[in-house]
Amino acid sequence: MRAAPTILHLDMDAFFAAVEQASKPSLRGKPVVVGGLGPRGVVATASYEARVFGVHSAMAMAQARRLAPNAAYLAPRFALYRGVSDAVMELLHRLSPLVEPLSLDEAFVDLEAGGTVASQAAAREVGERLRRDIRAVTGLSGSVGLAGSKLLAKIASEQAKPDGMVLIAPGTELELLAPMTVRTLPGVGPATAEHLRRAGIHTVGEIVEAGEDELIRLLGKAHGSSLHTMARGADDRPVVADRDAKSVSVEDTFDIDLHDRARVQWEVARLADRCVQRLRSAERSGRTVVLKVRRYDFSTLTRSETLRGPTDDPAVIREAAARLIEAVDTTGGVRLLGVGVSGLADFTQEDLFAQAATAQEAAAVEAAALEAAAQGAGTPDAEDGGAEGERTAGQAAPGPAEAAPEHARRWVPGHDVRHAELGPGWVQGSGVGRVTVRFEQPWSAPGRVRTFRVDDPALEPSEPPSILARGHPRPVVPAVEPVAGADQSSSPARRPKSWSSGPGPSPPGLAASSP
Structure with a gap:
């Protein structure tokens, strides 16, 4: 436990939903729910306006719709979220070289390693400046916790939500935690x-x-x-920069249980290819291929196969996953499939025997995939996120670089489009051969709504507009000045919402501030 509150925990407020509200002017101040939109979809994030109705993350989307029928329900856009997250993480790295990301919207920072914090007042000023800079760069709010340990810094940021800052003075941990x-x-x-x-x-x-x-x-x-x-408040865990992932995996939950064996095999091959994409984007390889199968009765099986050496070869991983699914009985129906790779390394030791698949075998796999797609098996899926709950297959539209044929195009609520005459917009909804689009951009006023045929040739999928620096591709990040000290009284005290209301001082050692 440190003698000064030099560990900072940042947690962005309702991150996915807040990004959607920032990029869609018509949704600002309104309930927004982001997640899988199918019957088995799960809420990834709900805006604070939606939480008033009882909607929260990890809730079944069907239940969320019952609680808040008038909310906007959107499929996630992880590429956009990652871009905003990168800008926030850049701000954190300007505070200290020791930044430990936990997810796209959450991280620890060791301010002591930054060499600028020597007192509670200085730590408070760093936290307030960080919150101001985040809002200036992204337009979003984040909650900050400051304490002498990671455990307490995280508790403090939770007490600060939304859009606040809480500092826990070292020495007050036991009295603070007890109730x-x-x-x-x-x-x-x-x-x-x-x-x-x-x-x-x-x-x-x-x-x-x-x-x-x-x-x-x-x-x-x-x-x-x-x-x-x-x-007892004891926590000596250090802030660890660039935490090493132990595995890479992807999984999909299906709207309807899969019974066809060929479809199951095709989905496993597709997931294996997606897993390889994530593996390569992380510049890693892996030695153990893991298959996850959740059956119709919610029983979950995992099977694994260890290769001769680490690899990122899609054929090797695809074939290993295919062998694993062969040993699993799927006749009763499959609810979820997942493929992962563990035993990660930063080099490859190619398995020459596994790579010796002939061109004939490769052609057979491709032919089976095409046949399955022709029978309706092919469903484009959402880009992988972090730990926001199970994704539902078939929720995300294909990106511009992999646009589906006209007859197979799907318009997913929340995703971006461009009309040849009306310009950029986003999908509000689709069905019965029609798609409704609202034409607006992050820096515009709420836009008008138009409806088109789903096969309208003037309408195309597009990349999401950036919310950073008013649409510029790279944010202008303000510098974080060194802090020599600050007057602690400059930050007004308040009682976090989770503490009982009424007259009296804040709990011991707890100081909070908000805009």
């Missing part, structure tokens, strides 16, 4: 919380009072010991 619920601590999910509840443990303070031996008896040695340590 919080056990679910506040990382690693305490519904099952663990239920075990603790049955033992009469509801708060973090009660975890400390129970003692390590009792927690080990309830939860096992590893989990019980680690939970007791966290409850």
Whole structure:
């Protein structure tokens, strides 16, 4: 535990939904839900306007639609989100060389490594300046937590939401954590919380009072010991830059269970190719191919095969995945398929025997894929995201570089289009042979709506417009000046929404600020 709050945790507010609102003027201030749009889709992010109705991430999209029928439901655009995330991460790297990204919208920063923070006032000023710079570059808001450990910095940023900053003064950890619920601590999910509840443990303070031996008896040695340590606020984990991924994987959940064996094999081959694309974009190779199958009864199977050496060859990985699916009974129906690669390395040791597939075999695979596509098996899918829940196959329109034939074109709500005469816009909805488009851009006023035939030759898929620097391809990032110190009283105190309201001071050691 550090003597100064030099670990910063940034969490962008409702990131995917906020990016969509920033790029679509007509949706600003309105409920927006981003995720898979099929019957089995899952909410990736909901705007704060949608959360008022009870919609939250990881919720089934069907339930979200019942709770907020008038919200805008959009398919994700991960390429756009990554671009905005890169601009935010660049700002973080200007604060310190030690930045640990957790996802597209979340990261830890070691301010001590940046050499600019020596006091609570200086740390506060760095956090406030970061929030201002993020808004200037992206137009979005982020919540900042500052503390002497990663555990507490993350708790602080959660208390700061939305669009705020909370600093936890070192030395006040125990008093601050004690009244919080056990679910506040990382690693305490519904099952663990239920075990603790049955033992009469509801708060973090009660975890400390129970003692390590009792927690080990309830939860096992590893989990019980680690939970007791966290409850006391002890966390010496360092901020680790460029955390190394242990695996690369992709998966799809299907709107309707797959029963046809040829379709299942075709989907596995398609997922294997997507996995290789992600592997190569990360400039990695892998040795173990993993297949994931969730069947009609929700039972989930995983199978793996270890190759002779690490590879990024699509034929090798495709063939290994094909061998794995052959050993799985799929006659009852398949709900989800996934292909992954683990045992990652930054070099390849090609398996010459596995690569010896003949041109005849390759042609046979291609012919099977074409036949499956002709029978309606081919469904373009959403670009891979992080851990935002299961994606639903068939939700994203093909990009401009891989546009589908006219008769197979799909117009997905939220995705970008361009009309030959009316210019750029985005799909509001489609069905019954029609597609509705709203023509607007991030810097324009809310645009007008027009409806076209789905096969209108004047309408084409397009790349999303950037929300950075008013549409310029590269953001103008303001410099972060060194901080020598600041007056702590310059940031007004407030009580985070999660604390009980009423007169009185903020909880001990907790100081928060907002615009």
